[in-house]
Amino acid sequence: MAHTTVPLLLMFFLSTLSSNSSFQPALVLEMAKILLENYCFPENLVGMQEAIQQAINSGEILQISDRKTLATVLTAGVQGALNDPRLTISYEPNFVPVMPPTLSSLPKEQLIRLVKSSVKADILENNVGYLRIDRIIGEETAVKFGSQLMGNIWDNIAHTSSLIFDLRYSTAGELSGVPFIISYFSDPESVIHIDTVYDRPSNSTRELWTIPSIVGERYGKKKDVIILTSRSTTGAAEAVAYALKNLRRATTVGEKSAGGSVKVQKIRIAQSKFYITVPVARSVSPITGQSWEVTGGVVPDAIVLAEEAVDHVHEIAEFHKGLNSLIQGAGDLLEDHYAIHEVALKVSKVLVSKWADGLYRSVVDFESLASQLTADLQETSGDHRLHVFHCEVEPESLHELSKIPTAEEVGYIIDALFKIELLPGNIGYLRFDMMADIEVVKAIGPHLIKSVWSKIINTDALIIDMRYNSGGYSTAIPLLCSYFFDAEPLHHLYSVFDRTTTTMTEVMTIPQVRGQRYGSSKELFILTSHMTGSAAEVFTCTMKDLNRATIVGEPTTGGSLSSRTYQIRDTVLYASIPNQAVFSAITGKMWNLARTSNCNITEQSKDQKGVKKQVYAGKLHI
The missing domain is CATH 3.30.750 (Transcription Regulator spoIIAA)
Known part of the structure; x- marks a missing residue:
């Protein structure tokens, strides 16, 4: 990152400095120094100060005479180079820094008024609690406020059956309040590491953990909590929402939050009237390894307009x-x-x-x-x-009986599904892209023998291309396999266990087939790809398992011999569930089609378009 951001920053500073300007180069050097000492991503600034000094010494500079224009230009440059919109430079000749008092130092009466104005609680219909916090108070303040906070606010909603936690208007707060709040939505048995904050000025790291002992009753980790967010939700409130969301403790609803910062400081640049606002600390979640800061924000589970969030909450709760x-x-x-x-x-x-x-x-x-x-x-x-x-409409069954084609349709089906070619050396090539149902195969059988099979039956070797065959019906697999074995003896191809009927069926070759068999002695190659699936995989695995074919190509998709669709309860949800398992005739073990076919690929090809050429170029000896 540093190798790319420093040159960008350097180019921008080159375009904003002038030896004839009333702004001294020291202004930019001091700004660079502030960034190096305070910016929460120091690794992005390696080499910056030296690069700027070299640029100043080179004299390649332009003149900007207006101070506010300079501040605007510098802001755009720094933000663009570091990809951080929180960095701003301003020219403020009348700015008077004011250190706001910490909440814990306020008089108790004033503190009570502040908390009451920033926290609202209510109990809605069906015993749903509502808690709105517009400012996250720190742990020290909360402890000091103690009994009033519990008695007037929390005790009223602690026993509700679910809670709406409204952070849509929370724009300020103290980071120490984050673990304090989250602790109320966890169990006391084990503390949880919820955040890690790196502070650049002190070069220190602080971990935030839930608190084992808190005042009042916990809401626990079982009851539903729905957090409302908006584009105005920022700072500590984002940390709360982000942690509870990723701890899977709450559902978030509303708009993506602001993507603010754990801590920013406005620092005067040397003795000038220029100021730079710098994020001086950064948050990294131990849960996700990421942060909600800068462009991230908290992305809600249900994204809706902030003003419509409450309406959606009731739908989600239902x-x-x-x-x-x-x-x-x-x-x-x-x-x-x-x-x-x-x-x-x-x-x-x-x-x-x-x-x-x-x-x-x-x-x-x-x-x-x-x-x-x-x-x-x-x-x-x-x-x-x-x-x-x-699916809003009940899906059509994937297992209805295939329609038997008419005489007029037979020719179109054969042309669409089968492609043949005679290669030099009397090598046959057969490609088919779908496994048809046995009844369809029987119906088109005479035409298939005449227009396809008879043209490749007398070849010395055959390439069967299954790269584009995603599956289909398994009923014709025994017939297809039988053409590549002799009539006697019959061969056990595989066994199928059907869960719906709890039966095991041995699948054998067929003693009688239409037309001439290819036989068991001539070489056979099957081409596969990641698209080869379902019944096409079963055929491929069978031929490989029985040492009848050499498999060339990519691992197959790992499809199912048979899946059926079932409705979940009486809803619009449906589950596709494989209900059959295939067992090897050789080992008796189940084929693992769950990830990729267990048919070991003889040669994996990176260029699937060239597989056929590779097979032929190798004279069919892989």
């Missing part, structure tokens, strides 16, 4: 009431239909546990629930085929 039932419903479907029952049981328990731990608080509607469920199902099971989706 949605959350049925959340547990929906999550349990997804788990129940998995237990009833997923091919591997022990995995289904484990995943179902994890889903319920995550809900109990509040890990679904960021879910605000059916779409976000579908996304979260999909991520959790796939992560816990290791099976990327599991998928939950949101």
